[in-house]
Amino acid sequence: MFRGKKSFWAILLVVVFSVSLLAGCGSTPKAADQAKKKPVIGLALSTLNNPFFVDVKDGAKAAADANGMDLVVMDAQNDASKQMDNIEDLIQQKVSVIIVNPVDSKAIVPAIEAANKANIPVITVDRGAAGGKVVTTIASDNVAGGKMAGQLIVDRLGGKGKVVELQGLPGTSAANDRGKGFHEAIQGVAGISVVAQQPADFDRAKGMKVMENILQANPEINAVFAHNDEMALGALEAIKAANRTGILVVGFDATADAVKAVKDGSMAATVAQKPKDMGKISIETAKKIMAKETVPASIPVALELIVKK
Numbered sequence: 001m002f003r004g005k006k007s008f009w010a011i012l013l014v015v016v017f018s019v020s021l022l023a024g025c026g027s028t029p030k031a032a033d034q035a036k037k038k039p040v041i042g043l044a045l046s047t048l049n050n051p052f053f054v055d056v057k058d059g060a061k062a063a064a065d066a067n068g069m070d071l072v073v074m075d076a077q078n079d080a081s082k083q084m085d086n087i088e089d090l091i092q093q094k095v096s097v098i099i100v101n102p103v104d105s106k107a108i109v110p111a112i113e114a115a116n117k118a119n120i121p122v123i124t125v126d127r128g129a130a131g132g133k134v135v136t137t138i139a140s141d142n143v144a145g146g147k148m149a150g151q152l153i154v155d156r157l158g159g160k161g162k163v164v165e166l167q168g169l170p171g172t173s174a175a176n177d178r179g180k181g182f183h184e185a186i187q188g189v190a191g192i193s194v195v196a197q198q199p200a201d202f203d204r205a206k207g208m209k210v211m212e213n214i215l216q217a218n219p220e221i222n223a224v225f226a227h228n229d230e231m232a233l234g235a236l237e238a239i240k241a242a243n244r245t246g247i248l249v250v251g252f253d254a255t256a257d258a259v260k261a262v263k264d265g266s267m268a269a270t271v272a273q274k275p276k277d278m279g280k281i282s283i284e285t286a287k288k289i290m291a292k293e294t295v296p297a298s299i300p301v302a303l304e305l306i307v308k309k
Helices: 002-036 051-066 080-092 109-117 142-156 173-186 204-217 229-241 256-263 275-290
Strands: 040-045 070-075 097-100 122-125 136-139 160-167 191-199 223-226 248-253 269-272 298-300 304-307
Touching: 040 051, 040 080, 040 275, 051 070, 051 229, 051 275, 070 080, 080 097, 080 109, 097 109, 097 275, 109 122, 122 275, 136 275, 142 173, 142 223, 142 248, 142 269, 142 304, 160 173, 160 204, 160 229, 173 191, 191 204, 204 229, 223 229, 229 248, 229 256, 256 269, 256 304
Parallel strands: 040 070, 040 097, 097 122, 122 136, 136 298, 160 191, 160 223, 223 248, 248 269
Antiparallel strands: 269 304
């Protein structure tokens, strides 16, 4: 009888141990999967219908891959309300960091505040935000770039001429700052006058259409400053179609098409930002934020004026 009880407890002990071991084995793959789970970064871009932002995405994707991160890219198609939906989606996905290139610096504020409430750090790239808590802004000095463009026009025209300004998407910090720098460069130059100043929303087709109207209304134009290369290239098409020669066209971004136009002499210059670097730096900064490292409130990306050599 005593032996029977002893055998019973021995068998029970073996069974309990075996069940525990199986349970432990069953949980190990899950724990390993969690340990291997990649951090997810959200990239909310204003549009992917622009080579500049495609380069930002490509730079970010390469850096994310190199750092063992997953990148979720959202395209707002230049629609501020769609971008709000995109960021709400990223919040629902519980991404680790949101990198946003705002369609509109003011309209983006509620989306940033929603991310703040969800304790998701926010980085802005290329364009700033008018509110909400942003850890850092990664961008070129657009005021300085606008000055570079304006000064080139002043110098090339010898301080005398009629100039057109094609403005970017209203409400964006890039458009505001590039315009500000441009006007700082030409103010006080008595011989320079701005004969037309219209938005074309950073879009090539709109740049062409707006420039066609401006050419019809102004028989004399000596130079065009466009807030980005897409509008500059659109303006160039309008100028060629109208058989107007001798008009300097200066863009901003140094996209591949614009650099080619500068090299063949069609465009006078473009201000080179480095969008792939912006994407790369954004991911590297997100990694630092996740590691609880301190990052500066503003991270500048170098500019360069591209002219024909």
